[in-house]
Amino acid sequence: MDDEKRDFVSIDDLGNEEILGLFRLADAYDEDLRAWASQCTGSILATLFFEPSTRTRLSFESAMQRLGGSIISANDGEVMSAAKGESLADTVRVVGGRYADIIVLRHPHEGAARVASRFADVPVINGGDGAHEHPTQTLCDLYTLWKEKGRIDGIEVLLAGDLKYSRTVHSLAYALARFGASLVCVPFPGLEIPKSVLERMQRDWGADVTRGEFSDISGLTPGKDAVYVTPHKPHQESLFTQITPPAREKIDAIYMTRLQKERLERDLDSKDYPSIDSEFLKETRFRDTRVMHPLPRVDEISYDLDQDPRAIYFRQAALGVPIRMALLAFLLGVVKLDAPLPERSSRPVYRSDAGINCANPACVTNGEGHRYLAPEFTILRDSPPLLRCVYCDLEVSPSLVGHVASKKLHRGNAAEAKRILPERRVYFEDEGQADSAGFGTGATS
Amino acid sequence: MDDEKRDFVSIDDLGNEEILGLFRLADAYDEDLRAWASQCTGSILATLFFEPSTRTRLSFESAMQRLGGSIISANDGEVMSAAKGESLADTVRVVGGRYADIIVLRHPHEGAARVASRFADVPVINGGDGAHEHPTQTLCDLYTLWKEKGRIDGIEVLLAGDLKYSRTVHSLAYALARFGASLVCVPFPGLEIPKSVLERMQRDWGADVTRGEFSDISGLTPGKDAVYVTPHKPHQESLFTQITPPAREKIDAIYMTRLQKERLERDLDSKDYPSIDSEFLKETRFRDTRVMHPLPRVDEISYDLDQDPRAIYFRQAALGVPIRMALLAFLLGVVKLDAPLPERSSRPVYRSDAGINCANPACVTNGEGHRYLAPEFTILRDSPPLLRCVYCDLEVSPSLVGHVASKKLHRGNAAEAKRILPERRVYFEDEGQADSAGFGTGATS
Amino acid sequence: MDDEKRDFVSIDDLGNEEILGLFRLADAYDEDLRAWASQCTGSILATLFFEPSTRTRLSFESAMQRLGGSIISANDGEVMSAAKGESLADTVRVVGGRYADIIVLRHPHEGAARVASRFADVPVINGGDGAHEHPTQTLCDLYTLWKEKGRIDGIEVLLAGDLKYSRTVHSLAYALARFGASLVCVPFPGLEIPKSVLERMQRDWGADVTRGEFSDISGLTPGKDAVYVTPHKPHQESLFTQITPPAREKIDAIYMTRLQKERLERDLDSKDYPSIDSEFLKETRFRDTRVMHPLPRVDEISYDLDQDPRAIYFRQAALGVPIRMALLAFLLGVVKLDAPLPERSSRPVYRSDAGINCANPACVTNGEGHRYLAPEFTILRDSPPLLRCVYCDLEVSPSLVGHVASKKLHRGNAAEAKRILPERRVYFEDEGQADSAGFGTGATS
Incomplete structure (x- = not known):
C-alpha cells in the first residue's frame, strides 16, 4: 500500500x-469533451461491478476514455472470481497489480470500497457500496448546483420524496451541510430522513436542525411535516426545536427522489407518492x-x-462525465490541484479483535470481509461510549468497556471506564460477549 | 434534438x-484496416443492446475502434436501468448527453430505434428493432453485391428459404427493388414472402411482381412456386400476374436464410428445408x-x-466492418459525402392522441413507449384510408374517420371522409373506440 | 488459413x-507499463469466452490495451451465437475476418482452441480449453520462476495440494520437465498426479520419475507419498523406481493449488487439505x-x-500482464524474436473418417465439433498401437487395425498390423465399430 x-x-x-478545484477542471474538460484523448494515454481503469449499475459504469468508462485511457471491466458479480471463493481483498490486489492503474468498485456490502482502498496498490473510487455511499453521484450533484447557481454555500435546497432509503440524498445532505447550504426536507410520510443522518449533520458540521410545517404544495407531499437544516449554527440542546419557520421564499433547487420500491415496507401505501409537473412549478x-x-x-x-x-436532470446526468474526468485525472496524478489535503480526523480509532462487532448486517465486516477483517471504529464519544464503524459508518453504543x-x-x-486509556479499552455489546473474551462480569462496576 | x-x-x-459514397469510403478503409486509428480519436460509441446480438455488437465495436474511437457498452437488457423502470427515451437522453457521441441500439420492440433517434441528441443507428429492420445488415449485403458484381441495378438475386420471418430478407428486398435489381423469391413452402412486402415494393419503388414456377433445383425447395420482382415497371392491376417466366438464365447471387425456428408455426414440417452444397452449384x-x-x-x-x-458468406460478414466504419465516420461528421440528402416523404403524417393505435403488438408504441408516445402514422391513401405506422411500418386500414x-x-x-382536411381527421378502428373518444356513432355516414 | x-x-x-525471448521482452515492458501505448495501435484483440474467467480475460484486455490495441469481447457463452446453433469454426472465421487481428478463446471443450486456430485467419491464443490446457498461465508461471530465480533449468519445484484435477499444475509440470527443472509432487491423498502425466514427462522429455517418501512437513500433507521428477535421465524400465531419495535440501518454489471442489469425488474428505502459513515456512x-x-x-x-x-502469488498474477503483452506483440508480428521455430513433431498423424473416436467425452471432437471435425490422432507407437488425440491429447490404444x-x-x-503403411491404416476400438465401417471381422489376424 x-x-x-x-x-x-x-x-x-x-x-x-x-x-x-475539480469543478474548475471539469469546466475545462466540458468545453470540448473530445479534445483530451491523449491526457491519460496508457492508463487503465478497472470497473469492478459486483452488482449492476449500468449508468454509473458507463459514465466512468466514458470519462476515462475521453481522457485517452482504457478500460477493463468485470460487471457481473456472479461471474467474478467470487464464484470461486476469492475475497475482495485478493481481487483488488490482483487487479490493482499490473492490470489497472485505478479501480472503480461497486459492491453490495457497505464499506466494501474502504476495504478495497486498503488492499489495492492503486487509487480506488467508490461507485456505490450498498446503501452506504455513492460519492461520485454527490460530487456530480454538487457540481451541477455550483454550475447552475454559481455557489453552494447559502443556497436553499429542497429534498423531496423518499428521504429514508435514498443513499444519494443522505450523502448529498451531508455535503450540503458541509458546504453551508440550507436544506428543507419534505419527505413522503413514512419515509422521513433518518434521525442518525440529522444527528451527524449536527455533530460533524454544526448544522442547526429544526422541525416545522411546510406550506402545502399541490402534489409534493400528502403530509406537512418538514425538517429544516441550517448551516453553522450553535448546537441545539434537543434534536428538534418545535418552531414553525416561514415557508422559504425562494428555493434554489428541488432534489426529487424515486421511491425505492425494492426497500419499501409492505404496509406503506405509495399511491400518493409525489410527482412534479409543470403545474407544480x-x-x-x-x-x-x-x-x-x-x-x-x-x-x-x-x-x-x-x-x-x-x-436539469438530464444536464445533471451529463455533467457526471466531465466531473468524473476531473476526478480520474486527479487521482491518477495527471493533474495537480493547488489545494490543501483534507483534514484527517483526530478522533482515536478502536480496532476490535475480540470485542464488539459492527451491528449492521450489511457491513462488509459481517459479509465479504469477515474472514480477514477485524471490526474497526472511530471513537466519537468516550462516555457513554459512542463508536462509528470505519467501514459502514454505523454508530454503535457499547454497553461495556x-x-x-x-x-x-x-x-x-x-x-472507571472513562479513565482507561483509549488504546487499552476493549468494548463489548453485552456481558455474554465480554465473558467469552475472558473479561470478568463479576468485576463490572 | x-x-x-x-x-x-x-x-x-x-x-x-x-x-x-459509403461503399467507396468503405473500400478505402478496407485497403488497410489498421491505418485509420486516429480518424475518430476522442469519439465514443455507445452500444446499447437490450437483446443479445454478439455479431452485430462486435462488428460495430470493431469498426469504431479501427477508426480510433472508443466504446461504452451495455449489452444485457435485464441489467439496463430498464430494471428500475427507466424508459428508452430517458436512457438515450442520458447516454447521448455527454456519455457518447453516437449510439447503436438493439431493442426487441419494433420502432424502438426511431424513438431513440427522436430523443437522443446524438446520431442513432438501428442495430435491429425486433422483427422490423436491421439496416446495417442490408447495407452490408448491398455493399457485398456491389463489390462482387460491380453494380446493383440490373443484377438478378435469388432469395431462398424462409422468406416470411427473415427480417434481413425483407429489408434487402426493399433495397434491391430501390436500386433496380431483379429478385426471384423461392420460399420454403409455408414461409412465402408476405404480401405486404410485395405490395410495398410495388407502391414505393414501382416494382413489377409476377408469380411463376421456378424450374426445380435439387435441394433448393420442395415446392415450385416462385415470385419474380422486376424493377421500375408500370404498376400492375392485380398483385400477381399469372404468367410463367422462363427460369432465369443467370443468377448473380443466391441469398440463403436460416429457418427462424423460434418463430415457426407448430405444424410446419421443416425436414425438407433446403440446403445448398457443392452439388447444387x-x-x-x-x-x-x-x-x-x-x-x-x-x-x-x-x-x-x-x-x-x-x-462468400464469410467475406460478406467481414465487409460488415469497413462499411460500418464508413457509416460511423459519416454520421459522426468526420467524413463528408458529396451527395444529396435523401428525399423526404411528402406524405402527410397523422398523430393519434385519441384515435387508432398501431395494430402491431410488438410495436414500440404498444410496448416500451406506451407511457410517453402517441401513435403516429404516414397517410398512404385517403380513401379507403391506409396508414403506415411511422415506428414499425405496419399498415393499418381504419374503418372510420x-x-x-x-x-x-x-x-x-x-x-365525406375524404373531404376532411388531413390535419382535421381522427382515425378510428371501430365504433367502440370512436365512442369512447366522444365521436358520435349516430352521425356515421 | x-x-x-x-x-x-x-x-x-x-x-x-x-x-x-518473450521473457526478456516482458521485462522491457514491465519497466514502464504505460510507455507502450502506441506499439499496437490499430490492432484489435477479440476475447471470446464461452465460459467465464474474469481474471484471464482482464489480464489479456489489460495487456492488449497497454500496447495501444483495442478489445472486442464476448464473454458469455450463452449469449454467443451458439444460441442460434453456430459452430465455433464459423464464429472464429467471422471474428477473425475483419473484426479482430488476434483471438483469445476460452471454451469448455478440450481441444477447442486447436479447432479455432485451424479455422481462424488470425492468431489464436488458448485462454483455457476445459481441463486440458491453459498455456498462458504456464507461461506466466515460468516467467515468474525465471525472474525470481534467474533460470528454470536445475531449480527444484514442489507441487502441492490437488495434483489430479489442477490443469495448471499438469501444464506447468510438462513445461518444467521440458526446461530441465526438478519436481517434487506432494499431493493431498486421493489427488495424486495422474500416471498419464508422469508417462508423458518420461516419453516426451525423458524425465526420470521416482516415488519416495516426503519427510513430513506440518500442514503440507497428511500423507507421505511423494513423486520425484528429475530431468533428462535415461528412460527407466518401470514407471516408478522404489527408492527413497533424501528430502530435498533446498526448495526453490512451492506451487500450491486450491482444491477443485467442483470436480471432487464425493467420498474424499477434504478437511485436512493443506494450508501454508508463516509457521510452515x-x-x-x-x-x-x-x-x-x-x-x-x-x-x-x-x-x-x-x-x-x-x-509472491500476487506478483505472479501481476506478471501475467507484461508476459501477455510480449506474447501478443509477438503473435501480431509487431516484435520479432531472434529464435528458431519450435521443432515440429515428426510423428505421423492419423485422421479417422470412419474408425476410432477420441474416448474423452469432453473432447471437442465429441462436443462442439462433432458436426464438422473428423477425429485426428498423433501415432505415438505402432505396436501395440498408441494414439494421442491432436485436440485434447488423450491417449488411446486401439485394439484393431x-x-x-x-x-x-x-x-x-x-x-500384420505393423506392416500396414501408416497412411493406409484404419484404427478401431472394437469389432463392432470395425464391422459397421465394413471391415471384416472374419479376417481378423
Missing part, C-alpha cells in the same frame, strides 16, 4: 478546496428553481416537464 | 448517392453465382461449400 | 528460445522458497503469509 495514493471512497476524502418561489433527480426516474417527474429550462490487561469490565458510562 | 444530426434507423435514411446458371447468407448458418449451407470461391371539431364520424370510404 | 501465422494453443507451440529448506499459487486461493494459503517477501483398401482387420499387436 502506497502512502501517497489518494482514494475516493467518501466525499470526505476530498477537501473543500480540492472539490472546487408555477408557484412564485419556484420561479428560479432547478429540478434535479439522480435518475432513473419512474413517475415522480412528469414527462411534460422535460422541455422546461428549470428541469474492559481493560485489555486487567480484564476488568465496567459499564460504559462508569467513571 | 439537433436538426442537423443524421440517424440510420432505416435504409431509407440514406439516399442512393450517399449509399454509393453445378448447374450452368450458377456458374458465376455468389452464395450469401447473413449468418449464423445452421444446416442450410453445407460445410463442403466453404472452400468454393463462390461461397371523424372530424376533430364536429366530432362527426364517417366510414373510411365515404365521400 | 495463413501458413505463416503463429498460434499459442499449447506451450509446445513456442520453442525454448522463443519463450526466453520456518524450516531451513524453505528459507529461500517462493510460494506461488495460480489464484484465486481459498484457504490453502493463509492471509498471514501475504506480507512475507517469499509470498484395418487396411483401408483390403478392409482386412488385425489385432493391434499383430505383426
